[in-house]
Amino acid sequence: xxxxxxxxxxxxxxxxxxxxxxxxxGASASFIGRVRGDGDLVELFLDHHPAMTExxxxxxxxxxxxxxxLAALTLVHRVGAMVPGDTIVFVLASSPHRxxxxxxxxxxxxxxxxxxxxxxxxxxxxxxxxxVEPREGDQGRAERWAER
Amino acid sequence: xxxxxxxxxxVRERMGIADETIDVPAxxxxxxxxxxxxxxxxxxxxxxxxxxxxxxxxxxxxxxxxDAPLVGVREVALFPxxxxx
Numbered sequence: 226x227x228x229x230x231x232x233x234x235x236x237x238x239x240x241x242x243x244x245x246x247x248x249x250x251g252a253s254a255s256f257i258g259r260v261r262g263d264g265d266l267v268e269l270f271l272d273h274h275p276a277m278t279e280x281x282x283x284x285x286x287x288x289x290x291x292x293x294x295l296a297a298l299t300l301v302h303r304v305g306a307m308v309p310g311d312t313i314v315f316v317l318a319s320s321p322h323r324x325x326x327x328x329x330x331x332x333x334x335x336x337x338x339x340x341x342x343x344x345x346x347x348x349x350x351x352x353x354x355x356x357v358e359p360r361e362g363d364q365g366r367a368e369r370w371a372e373r
Numbered sequence: 374x375x376x377x378x379x380x381x382x383x384v385r386e387r388m389g390i391a392d393e394t395i396d397v398p399a400x401x402x403x404x405x406x407x408x409x410x411x412x413x414x415x416x417x418x419x420x421x422x423x424x425x426x427x428x429x430x431x432x433x434x435x436x437x438x439x440d441a442p443l444v445g446v447r448e449v450a451l452f453p454x455x456x457x458x
Contacts, residue, residue: 271458276434341455356453
């Protein structure tokens, strides 16, 4: 019931909803991350490791399933070249209760930023190309979820 | 000691290749020594590995530090810190 995918193709949200079997449980929480067009960004390219990126997503999915009662979990990440507005990540967590579905969704989004083998490269309208540096704010948000 | 070396993100761009198979000389015992050897090998390596503290490594799919030994290794991946999804 944990579905994980890393793909260069556009994420088909409707298709993913069809594949996601909430098993009759009451609550599904989702997150859709899209490419922002800040600062005249024209392309976002995401580099990934062919095996480790997907394994990292699967590990995160299992960590969420260990922590909350989840009926089903979908975690799809796009890689390669994208333009502003494209869906880059889709998270969908289903649980008997809304609090657990929402918490699992937020956990997964925060940890995606620091735990998964992905590297962002931004291309701007004036031709500048920059690899994104890790952000300390992301690290802080991910660390909130450390085992207590 | 023959192994595959894979590069990612700006390390890949600076090396100009995504991966290569290298017969690593005897005496290059760990990841840190491999990075230093690549930096000394040619101009591309010097560019990619000028700042070893900015390089992370994974051996056969597992994140490792610079003192991780290379014995029996199939693939070493070298890359900058991840920037997330």
